[in-house]
Amino acid sequence: MKRALVGDIGGTNARFALWENNAMHSVQVFATADYTSPEQAIGAYLAAQGLARGELEAVCLAVAGPVSGDEFRFTNNHWRLSRQAFCRALQVKQLLLINDFTAMALGMTRLxxxxxxxxxxxxxxxxxxxxxxxxxxxxxxxxxxxxxxxxxxxxxxxxxxxxxxxxxxxxxxxxxxxxxxxxxxxxxxxxxxxxxxxxxxxxxxxxxxxxxxxxxxxxxxxxxxxxxxxxxxxxxxxxxxxxxxxxxxxxxxxxxxxxxxxxxxxxxxxxxxxxxxxxxxxxxxxxxxxxxxxxxxxxxxxxxxxxxxxxxxxxxxx
Structure with missing residues (x-):
């Protein structure tokens, strides 16, 4: 896989990193209270990494709560996410949303x-x-x-x-x-x-x-x-x-x-x-x-x- 972005979004903090060659790098942590949406926070992350929108092949976000349908409402913060609107805003072809503890469980395989x-x-x-x-x-x-x-x-x-x-x-x-x-x-x-x-x-x-x-x-x-x-x-x-x-x-x-x-x-x-x-x-x-x-x-x-x-x-x- 070419360059992708991974995120782990909780109630207080959103953590983002780049994923390339089956490995993670360039981790940054953002306070969810400082941003109105995940798109805005990811935009700030991309700017900090010197990347433009459209340079990511895919995004995977681990989110707190049950995942289904187009719209996701975060359980413990004020953010909302529409899959279609997200992909348009960040010019991403593939967005994978998974439950945060699905991600945490899979993370144990790299412990x-x-x-x-x-x-x-x-x-x-x-x-x-x-x-x-x-x-x-x-x-x-x-x-x-x-x-x-x-x-x-x-x-x-x-x-x-x-x-x-x-x-x-x-x-x-x-x-x-x-x-x-x-x-x-x-x-x-x-x-x-x-x-x-x-x-x-x-x-x-x-x-x-x-x-x-x-x-x-x-x-x-x-x-x-x-x-x-x-x-x-x-x-x-x-x-x-x-x-x-x-x-x-x-x-x-x-x-x-x-x-x-x-x-x-x-x-x-x-x-x-x-x-x-x-x-x-x-x-x-x-x-x-x-x-x-x-x-x-x-x-x-x-x-x-x-x-x-x-x-x-x-x-x-x-």
């Missing part, structure tokens, strides 16, 4: 040994699905299947919007407290950047504490500095993530392993690795033994979604 850390020891069953899950602006969930002969399939889905699982009296109290604010409590309601703040506020309300911290970053910083309330919130966040990840393994037969991705967990990686994630992950009653040899990795690679978009583009044009 290097130094780009992940072991969370739970095990041996991946190459013939079974792998689960890719990650808290960021929202909560993404994807599935990766090995087809043999170096071929892969990623299954899109909206697993971040399943109900938040509750397994202890304390978690039931937290669920009820959050439901007073949000109504329905999905996994993403808690397991996301904004969800971390919501969880902190719920814990403070239940324990009669004043909620003095005003952002996810402030909660993370306080936990890393040893604040007991913030530490308890991070611990509960990790346990909820373990429950959701474990549910996905059971549902999918995901003995190919679990990849923890996204921008939230790496900010407190050491706390995560010491947390009750692994205990909650396998806390499934009579099915707890199912998790004995299922590996879990924390992915530290910065641009897996972009790489996955390139892998998807190569597959379409193979």
């Amino acid at each position: 290097q040994a130094d780009e992940c850390r072991e969370v739970c020891a095990g041996v991946a069953d190459a013939g079974r699905p792998a689960v890719v899950i990650g808290p960021g602006t929202g909560l993404g969930v994807g599935t990766l299947l090995a087809l043999g002969d170096g071929r892969w399939m990623a299954l899109p889905g909206e697993g971040g919007h399943v109900d938040l699982p509750v397994s202890t009296p304390r978690e039931a109290q937290i669920h009820q407290q959050i439901a007073l604010e949000t109504g329905h409590v999905s996994a993403e309601t808690v397991l996301s950047g904004g969800g971390l703040l919501r969880l902190y506020q719920a814990v403070c309300a239940l324990d009669g504490q004043q909620a003095t911290l005003q952002s996810p970053a402030a909660i993370t910083d306080a936990a890393l500095a040893g604040d007991p309330v913030a530490l308890a919130v991070i611990e509960q966040f990790c346990r909820f993530l373990g429950r959701v990840a474990g549910n996905n393994v059971l549902t999918l037969g995901g003995r190919g392993g679990v990849y923890i991705v996204g921008g939230v967990i790496p900010r407190f990686a050491e706390l995560f690795l010491r947390s009750g994630f692994a205990e909650s992950f396998a806390d499934k009653g009579c099915m707890s033994g199912y998790f004995k040899n299922v590996p879990v990795w924390l992915v530290t690679a910065e641009f897996s979604g972009l790489l996955g978009a390139g892998v998807a583009l190569e597959g379409v044009n193979a």
